[in-house]
Amino acid sequence: MDEQNFLEILSAHKVRPTKIRLDVYEVFNNSDFALSHNEVMTILGEDVDKVTVYRTLHTFVEKGLLHEAETDGELTKYALCKPDTCNEVRHTHQHLHFKCTVCLKTICLEEVQIESIPIPPGFTIETFKFLAEGVCDKCSSIVQNQ
Amino acid sequence: MDEQNFLEILSAHKVRPTKIRLDVYEVFNNSDFALSHNEVMTILGEDVDKVTVYRTLHTFVEKGLLHEAETDGELTKYALCKPDTCNEVRHTHQHLHFKCTVCLKTICLEEVQIESIPIPPGFTIETFKFLAEGVCDKCSSIVQNQ
């Protein structure tokens, strides 16, 4: 995917495609796991302004470009929303996040749809957050092949 | 449950039953929802030392008296472990936490046991954290009765 594409995606989400925003979007597009503000800073280099990056992340979440992944006490991590699923009105995620205890990466498992959870009478579930921890496919195969 | 009981519970978990610790334990025993450090401080009054409370919470988690509930970006919240389920070696929770979007309280739903989650091949789940958000039974009935 090239820069022209990013530009269109941001515009479609009513986000002004400034340089920093395109850079941040590209960082997430190049990553197959969720990233914290800190990690984005490291990738972009320390000469970009951290406050601007914070604001960019917030804007992206607000406009439906990024979503937050649950983290077990760690820093908030963000991952791209699937194209055309989310917008500035609402996010529509029902997938779980998986954190590998070996490589420590958190990824979206889009293919796992959570079936309905048996909740007690009187309770209504609107959304849920699911974080599974364990060993990911890549780390499993590395261990097996040793 | 009286103070003598608390004393025995702490001792059974190899936690020295000091005044502060008994007080903190009592706070959780009196609460039917999870509490953050901040909320514990508010209940105990501002003249108890915040560092001591932090350390007490950590000790309690470590010794199997408290566990952390997932929170959606909020401060870490803690809730009592069921008696005799957890110890200093390990916690054995597989229940979900529920946060009511009306009263904003987070509670343990012990009765909801999560069945196995269908995960992709190659992945192994060791633990999971589940936070459901919605309306709790109490808040539902209040709305209905209006």
Added chain:
DNA sequence: ATCATTCTGCAACTTATTTGCAATATTCTC
């Protein structure tokens, strides 16, 4: 009672995140 260990309270520190604001950049209108 003595001694080693644990716990507490205080101050200072670290880290993450937010706020305020002036300077820039962008978009809109004419």
Added chain:
DNA sequence: GAGAATATTGCAAATAAGTTGCAGAATGAT
């Protein structure tokens, strides 16, 4: 395209949560 209105950026400072170090107090063991 100039100028006004609006949005974005970068910097400094503030806030907030949580941690660390340490000296003194409390506790438990002998």
